[in-house]
Amino acid sequence: MKTALINWTMTAKSLRILLTLTYMKFILIIFCLFTYTHSYSQITIVDQNNSPIALVEICNSKQNILAKSNGKGMVKWHKIENQSLSDSIHFNHISYDSQVILRKNIKWNDTIVLNEVNIDLSEVLVSAKKIPKKQQVIDACYRSYQTNDDSxxxxxxxxxxxxxxxxxxxxxxxxxxxxxxxxxxYNANIETKKVMVSMKLARTPPPLTEYLPTTFFKRKDLILSQGSNESRDILTKDSIKIGTVKRDSNLVTFTIDNIFKCKKRSFAKFEAIQLKCDVTLVFKVNEAIDVLSIDNFDHLVYSKIYRKYDYKHEKDKAYTAIENVEEIFVETVHLTNGIDNDSFSKSFGFPSKNNYSSSFWEACACEYYQLPPFTAFELAR
Incomplete structure (x- = not known):
């Protein structure tokens, strides 16, 4: 009897130990399962077609980045779990509308759906890059003549x-x-053949670059007087008038006179006194343009220079009155690239021969052309 009681007592004790161990094992298993689940729980971010979205930024309300979704659109739960339940969790991606959800409404195994952004691209016109044109071309008619004592x-x-x-x-x-x-x-009638008083001034005229307003006003230290825009005087720093600027419709005309009045020059056995040098430049401009800012011939319409000399050789008893006119009547001005310069010449002398094959004055679209002011024009045809 005593032996049976001892055996029963030992059996009950073993049973208690066994139950305790079993309970602890169960608790351990539950704990391990909870820990595993907690550690590896994830939320998934997908699009409307249930395709995972990678690289979604998950931020809190302070825009601190908590995590980014992986290639399967998944984010580990513990990256979000410890945020305040009242905090806002932002799901951001450049190609999708941002989603904002309160932390308390997000569960450890949730799937977050983002809507794709519809981006309307503005119409873009694609064109080749314009290369700045480096050459200026002036197509024009010209005229130049010289008179000696009105001949x-x-x-x-x-x-x-x-x-x-x-x-x-x-x-x-x-x-x-x-x-x-x-x-x-005229030359054959000169008494002394060795004394050629008929110096040659006529030529193919070059553009009058030295008289471009910006350059000329600066070089001569000139002043444009106050007054109406229609007509203003060009003055030296000593207030001597040497020209005018006139506006007419969409044209502006510079007239400059007496620049070199009575300037005497001597060379070899010759003497020349320059009595006049009058310049006219006409530009097509709009009212907004400052006339003194004109520094090129892009809008040139007409140019003229008139020179007058008294000229003689030391053996001559009297001076010969020489007058010279050079005019350019502009047809078109344009910019271009790549013109071959080999067909152009730097020489602007008197042409050695005629190359006249058509009535170019009749075909010329030069707006300012007029017949020369002498009846001897017929001789030059």
Missing amino acids: LIYYTDGLVTYLTERRKINYQKQLKANRAYQNTA
Whole structure:
């Protein structure tokens, strides 16, 4: 009897130990399961087609980045779990509308769906990059003549193209058609053949670059008087009037006179007194343009220079009155690239021969052309 009681007592004790161990094992298993689940629980972020979205930024309300979704659109739960239940969790991706959810409404195994953004792209016009044009081309008609004591001695006119680089204005010319006339009868009547008082001033005229308003006003230290925009005087720093600026419709005209009045020059056995040097430049401009800012011939319409000299050789008893006119009547001005300069010349002398094959004055679209002011024009045809 005593032995049975002892055996029963030992059995009950073993049973208690066994139950305790079993309970602890169960608790351990539950704990391990909870820990595993807690550690590896994830939320999934997908699009409307249930496809995972990678690289979604998950931020709190302070825009601190908590995590980014992996290639399967998953984010570990513990990255979000410790945020305040009242905090806002932001799910951001450049290609999807942002989603904002309160932390208390997010569970450890939730699936978050983001809506794709519809991006309307503005219409874009694709074109080739414009290359700045570096050359200026002036197509024009020209005329130049000289009179000695009111007799026409030299005359030339024709069609010409001027070419220059934009950065460094230095014109070259290409004659398309021209006429050249010399009054040989006048020269034959000179008493002393060795004394040629008929110096040759007529030529194919170059553009008057030295008289471009910006350059000329600065070089001569000139002033444009106050007054109406229609007419203003050009003054020296000593308030001497040497020209005018006039506006007419969409044109502006610079007229400059008496720049070199009575300037005497001597060379070899010759003496020349320059009595006049009058310049006219006409530009097509709009009212908004400051006339003194004109520093190129992009809008040139017409140019003229008139020179008057008293000229003689030391053996001559009297001076010969020489007058010279050079005019350019502009047809078109445009910019270009890549013109071959080989067909152009830097020489602007009197043409050696005629190259006249058409009535170019009749075809010329030069707005300012007028017949020369002498009846001897017929001799030059």
